[in-house]
Amino acid sequence: PVGALGAYAVLWWVTGLVNLTAPLRWGVFGQRPTAGDPEGMPVLTPVPFGGLDADTFAGTWLAVLIGVATLACAPWVTRLVVEGDRRLIRALLGPERLADRVRDLEETRALAVDDSVALLRRVERDLHDGAQVRLVAVAMGLDMIRERLDAEAEGKPLDTGRLRQLVAGAHQNATEALTELRDLARGIHPPALDEGLPDALATLAARSTVPVELSADVPHRPTPAIETIAYFCAAELLTNVIKHSGARQATIGVTQRDGLLRLRVTDDGCGGADLGAGSGLTGLAQRVRTVDGRLDIRSPEGGPTAISVELPLRA
Structure with a gap:
């Protein structure tokens, strides 16, 4: 079936090119109807429009217009067929x-x-x-x-x-x-983590030179490895706020939902943070990835900046 669709895509190109030669075939090669022939020179189309023919030389230019329209649509038909073929290849032969x-x-x-x-x-x-x-x-x-x-x-x-x-x-x-x-x-290993992630983040916020508002809702304590990664992510993000953002206020929020620990650090600074800015975000993304975590950055120019870290509760 896919091969048939590919042949159909080729048909668009062939019929379009053949129709472009209609005046040449009429005038040079004599492909015109004979006297008394009820049908003229056939005009090819890739879709079943019914019997189209050219009875006069002027009618051959209508065939040229149909050929031009067919060639204009042929790339889109080809792309559609190729995309279907590509998806089929990916599904059957791609990595599982x-x-x-x-x-x-x-x-x-x-x-x-x-x-x-x-x-x-x-x-x-x-x-x-x-x-x-x-x-x-x-x-x-x-x-x-x-x-x-x-x-x-x-x-x-x-x-x-x-x-x-x-x-x-x-x-x-x-x-x-x-x-x-x-x-x-x-x-x-920060000693503050011995009392849990919320207390460690509270200590981190208290030492910040930028005012930090902290909200923590962690009913079930994650494993020590996850707590350590979350703490160092918060520390690195807060350091970036202090050094690069020029913010006057920052917030740290940590919640636990759907089996994930979500850490969110926001500030009202100048924005423009991204993975390639040399602000340590690349290292954080790699560290988070080692435990199947995810780092999301939303920092338009002019701010505000919101960076979220999602971590599983167990490494």
């Missing part, structure tokens, strides 16, 4: 839903592996460039203090002012190292 699902899982697994590797690299870099440097400074300060105490034991005068300065420096480096380690641990 299971194959699509396997491919999607392969991609999300690769994204999850890349995300975990990037997290480990960030932790290693933060430790190497931050806390490790502070602890080395503490060790060096303590070595200098020990040397001065050993010198005092050998009878040399003790410079208490310099000793106090070394102790103060070691104490400051130790305090800063603890602060950096605490921030690093909070970046891996």
Whole structure:
């Protein structure tokens, strides 16, 4: 049947081209009716209009007009037949839903592996460039203090002012190292999440420099992985609001419905947020995708901006 439809589409082109040659066939090749012939030169059409013929040379130009109209409609008929053929091919020979699902899982697994590797690299870099440097400074300060105490034991005068300065420096480096380690641990798993996502978001909103209105309705607690992803999505989106939007007010809403956790962050800023703007939204989309989540961005130029994240309750 599909082949027959394809032949019918070709018929439109053939009949149109044949009708364009009607005057030539009449005048040059003598395809005109003989005397007493009740029927003239046939005029071809791709649809059953009935018997059309040309009895005079002027009538052949009517055949030309029919040919032009037929050729004008032929592309649309061809597109219709090809679209039906394409859909049939896709249905019969295209990838099945299971194959699509396997491919999607392969991609999300690769994204999850890349995300975990990037997290480990960030932790290693933060430790190497931050806390490790502070602890080395503490060790060096303590070595200098020990040397001065050993010198005092050998009878040399003790410079208490310099000793106090070394102790103060070691104490400051130790305090800063603890602060950096605490921030690093909070970046891996915020302690506020131990009390649940609503409390963690409340803490996040309270620390924001932009006024944030929070509404949370989460009757059933999601798994820890989902809570962590939702928290970091809210943190990244709120950071974008503070850095890029110029907003005076922001809202964070989290609800639970139809087996999904929905996080929505809005602001009254300048808008223009998109996945290619370098605002971290691409990373959020990849992180959300690893658990079959979805990121929706509505941010026209001039604002307002509304970004929604949908996550399953279980990873």
